[in-house]
Amino acid sequence: MKVAILSGSVYGTAEEVARHAEKLLELQGLEARYQPRVSLEELVAFDPDAVLTVTATTGMGELPDNLLPLYHELRDRLPNWRGRPGAVLALGDSSYETFCGGGELMRELYAELGLCEVVEMLRLDASETVTPEVDAEPWLATFVAALKA
Numbered sequence: 001m002k003v004a005i006l007s008g009s010v011y012g013t014a015e016e017v018a019r020h021a022e023k024l025l026e027l028q029g030l031e032a033r034y035q036p037r038v039s040l041e042e043l044v045a046f047d048p049d050a051v052l053t054v055t056a057t058t059g060m061g062e063l064p065d066n067l068l069p070l071y072h073e074l075r076d077r078l079p080n081w082r083g084r085p086g087a088v089l090a091l092g093d094s095s096y097e098t099f100c101g102g103g104e105l106m107r108e109l110y111a112e113l114g115l116c117e118v119v120e121m122l123r124l125d126a127s128e129t130v131t132p133e134v135d136a137e138p139w140l141a142t143f144v145a146a147l148k149a
């Protein structure tokens with residue numbers, strides 16, 4: 001099963017978590033592909049069976065600049081991924097009112113694309129953890145199990 005991993009990051013944490021997720025998924029026998037600045041064309045050509053997004057939130061609940069172009073292209077072009085499984089891993093900080101707002105924007109995009117969230121969005125709170133990669137592991141295991149089910 002081919003899993004595309006997308007990321008949105010300002011300071012690099014979400015990219016590290018995405019890279020870690022790629023390794024874990026590969027270890028579980030999935031064909032995970034993480035290219036930090038993937039284009040829509042590359043993504044469509046990969047034809048993922050499932051999509052995982054790892055994104056931080058910036059500004060007042062916004063997506064990081066390095067995910068925005070792809071986000072808008074996906075909204076405009078709506079590749080036919082209807083019915084395929086997906087999940088969102090959101091990094092945020094609960095001291096902001098719009099906690100994990102970027103992740104919520106991706107969930108809305110998933111709904112427009114018809115991607116099914118097979119596990120509930122994980123919210124990792126930067127004011128509570130300094131080890132997001134490790135904290136994401138149990139949730140990633142649940143995601144893998146859902147993909148294999």
Ligand SMILES: Cc1cc2nc3c(=O)[nH]c(=O)nc-3n(C[C@H](O)[C@H](O)[C@H](O)COP(=O)(O)O)c2cc1C
Pocket residue numbers: 008009010011012013014015056057058059060061062091092093094096097098099100101126
């Ligand atoms: C300027 C700025 C604005 C932020 N805005 C939000 C926000 O609106 N909501 C939220 O949940 N987290 C917010 N955060 C927290 C980041 O999303 C969080 O620290 C995340 O782990 C950063 O990941 P990154 O290193 O991949 O950029 C903000 C952080 C900064 C520095």
